[in-house]
Amino acid sequence: PGSHLDNPLFPHRMLHALIRISRSGRRAADPALRSFASRIAPFATTSEPAQLKMGSVVLERPATSEATNGSNAREEFLNVYAGLRQELVDDPLLGDQPPAARAWLTEMLDYNVPGGKLNRGMAVLDVLRALKGKGQDVSTADALQANILGWCIEWLQAFFLVADDMMDNSITRRGQPCWYRVPKVGLVAINDGIVLESCMYRMLQRHFRDQPYYAQLLELFHETTHQTSHGQLMDLITAPIGTVDLKRYTIDTYMRIVTYKTSFYSFYLPVACGLLVGGVRDDKSLALAKDICVRMGQYFQIQDDYLDCFGDPVVIGKAGTDIEDNKCSWLVVQALDHASPEQRSVIEEHYGKADEASVAAVKEVYRELQLERKFLDYEQKSHDRLTAEIEQQTSLPPGVFTLLLNKIYKRKK
Numbered sequence: 001p002g003s004h005l006d007n008p009l010f011p012h013r014m015l016h017a018l019i020r021i022s023r024s025g026r027r028a029a030d031p032a033l034r035s036f037a038s039r040i041a042p043f044a045t046t047s048e049p050a051q052l053k054m055g056s057v058v059l060e061r062p063a064t065s066e067a068t069n070g071s072n073a074r075e076e077f078l079n080v081y082a083g084l085r086q087e088l089v090d091d092p093l094l095g096d097q098p099p100a101a102r103a104w105l106t107e108m109l110d111y112n113v114p115g116g117k118l119n120r121g122m123a124v125l126d127v128l129r130a131l132k133g134k135g136q137d138v139s140t141a142d143a144l145q146a147n148i149l150g151w152c153i154e155w156l157q158a159f160f161l162v163a164d165d166m167m168d169n170s171i172t173r174r175g176q177p178c179w180y181r182v183p184k185v186g187l188v189a190i191n192d193g194i195v196l197e198s199c200m201y202r203m204l205q206r207h208f209r210d211q212p213y214y215a216q217l218l219e220l221f222h223e224t225t226h227q228t229s230h231g232q233l234m235d236l237i238t239a240p241i242g243t244v245d246l247k248r249y250t251i252d253t254y255m256r257i258v259t260y261k262t263s264f265y266s267f268y269l270p271v272a273c274g275l276l277v278g279g280v281r282d283d284k285s286l287a288l289a290k291d292i293c294v295r296m297g298q299y300f301q302i303q304d305d306y307l308d309c310f311g312d313p314v315v316i317g318k319a320g321t322d323i324e325d326n327k328c329s330w331l332v333v334q335a336l337d338h339a340s341p342e343q344r345s346v347i348e349e350h351y352g353k354a355d356e357a358s359v360a361a362v363k364e365v366y367r368e369l370q371l372e373r374k375f376l377d378y379e380q381k382s383h384d385r386l387t388a389e390i391e392q393q394t395s396l397p398p399g400v401f402t403l404l405l406n407k408i409y410k411r412k413k
Helices: 012-024 031-039 041-045 070-089 099-112 119-132 140-168 188-208 214-238 251-277 283-310 330-338 341-350 356-368 371-392 399-408
Strands: 051-054 057-060
Touching: 070 099, 070 119, 070 140, 070 188, 099 140, 099 188, 119 140, 119 251, 119 399, 140 188, 140 214, 140 251, 188 214, 214 251, 251 283, 251 330, 251 399, 283 330, 283 371, 283 399, 330 341, 330 356, 330 371, 341 356, 356 371, 371 399
Parallel strands: none
Antiparallel strands: 051 057
């Protein structure tokens, strides 16, 4: 009953089957299907439809598997956001929401979800293109699925950040006050974080429950959330606000924090989503991807710690604060492992203090220990090991991983 064309839950594969019927000139056996096929006939004149509409989400013809201009890729990705947001605001599960609730949800989503770099979300389609290889176009339906999953990752990221800002008592995020710092929000942000996570699962159900890999997607997002929350817990109890206990800052603790807090959701999650959409769903390939992505994420976070201290604030866009914020960073862990008794005393006296003299004293110890050179050596060795493993494995196209590795190698911000 009703218009299947306007039903966002109508399976994409059925849609393309009907497009093929329309192109071929064959007649569908069912009169209703014949009627529907005639409605989509305008899309049947090319190998893929120029534009499809699923509920509030509009599908433009996807770019080819060749490299896409960065600004265009971002614009294409952002175009999907508005439709997803509207689907959530109009969610029939919530009945006839009062205008105040709809307005709050719209503002909260716009404030917290689309404002970042979007690298995690856009990586899903990049992975799918890498699977297809050069010269092979990604179908409109697959591109849409990849971008919806990319936005699910961005919604998860927003949930993490809203909560993290409150735990850290942060002031700003992405150049604006943290959501909980907005006067009318305050502790309502706790519920907003829950809403952000629940929105992610609504989108997964709405757009993927008819897919054969739906259960794998649910497990992937549940496991990633659980792993990231463990990493956050380790971070909070290792370096609680107002307490400096450098005995807790060991390399094992540090690696556990960065692995669980960063690697799984920033690197493995986008890659796994792209693989699942692309038809790679076997345990062996996914395990290989997890192993490579986790080590790439570890390298990324160590790189981030280095840039916090030695990067150019003008290029990065902010001044690093890991020292004054008492962060369990790679630099302080290395310094504690290699410092002389005198140098360790300097770190113990000044680490976690916000005054400029204390920050300068700790940085001077870092320079004496040549930690900048130590990082550059680590970066090169990590890149070489990852590159070798990517090239030696035969389960997946190397581009699945090199597209991410090339973006972070020797980055300046």
